[in-house]
Amino acid sequence: MGYIPIFFDVTGRECVVVGGGEVAARKVESLLEAGAHVIVVSPRLSPPMREIVADGRVTHLARGYQRGDIAGCLLVYAATDNPKSHRELAAEARALGIPINVVDMPELCAFIAPAVVKRGALQIAISTGGASPAFAARLRRELEDQFGTEYTLTLEVLRAARRRLHADEIDPAERMRRLTDLANSALPDAIAVGDAAAIERILATHLGDGVSLATLGLAPAEFSH
Template identity: 50%
Template sequence: MRRGANPRRRARGGPRMNRKYPVMLDLRGRACVVVGGGAVALRKVEGLLECTESVRVVSPSIHPGLAALVQAGRVEYLARAYAPGDLRGVFLVVAATDDPDTNEAVWQEAEALGVLVNTVDDPPRCSFYVPAVVRRGALTLAISTDGKNCALAAALRRELEERFGPEYGPLLDLLGELRDRIRREERDPSRRKALAERLATAGLDRLVACEGLPAARRRAEELVAQRGATA
């Protein structure tokens, strides 16, 4: 298939063909562009900066928040309107202007070059959607409504923020550390899996929240030691 071809336009099938494939993109070292300079563009830039240091803004004028990021050297800024060719060598672009013609031009160039594109509030001109996100350290929870109702996604995000508190960040770091240790020490895959599931469901999150990470670590170490005693 030639670069830039759009297989979605040739796809055939039932309702399942309309489903989106959820992925987690590694944007480190990949060029990302936001076309637009308003409050919406600022939010998109802030989200991208959580994942990459390579963000460029293209707009004749920019929001004070964006100006501060430019001043701090965190964002590259082209102080002009979008022009064809701005997406060469780009991995991902967000079209966030209030001009439908500009957004359409960005979409067309992105499609031609095979660049991932999100056009704000215009689902048909998106090759990806940006979900509502809850982050707790390495834990990421994402909610998408396929662009049908962002308010519902935001409401669900607030529920998840209450359900999954800040304790999940250090807890996940602890579980990752123990996983590496168990993989080194336990040769039996089924026993490794059983212990990982036991650690994940042992209420360690409540221990972190109520008594702190050291208490959760002690309990986790006990569970790992019990595995050794019964081997």
């Protein structure tokens, strides 16, 4: 099997999760966090899934999977204890051209779900090609220690800087140079220790005199410890 990494924009799109257990609940939470409209198909729900359904965050079909349930959706997760249902669901997904992930059955998957480290807009996806999800989880834990919460704020600054330079209609080559230099600067280190003065110096150096957290539309207090 060969895989390429890809990120789906699921905002406002319909995604189906077949299954009501804890694994299915984790898939649902990830989809909801990304802004998807989620349909859950399952006659039984685990406590985490019951809470999600009770909050009205998903559409719940309180029965087993039936052919046609996934028509028109963007992607599907199958997480039940019924291999026969998984095979039928995978066959329908293939016929409809809908990507499907079947938990613990990589031979039926059109895509596999990576372990993910998330820090705001930053997402680091880890895959072992289905060889060992447990090892992918280990690597995720190691990367979570390496990439702290400062990367959330770093990406907020970089996004704001990019917007500012586009609005100023800077020459594209010069804009790229400034943004590249800022991305390669000590900005994450300054944010990690809450050194607001150093952050401001970095911004002025790479974006120009007068550019600051405030002029980028960011609250300086969020960057000070």
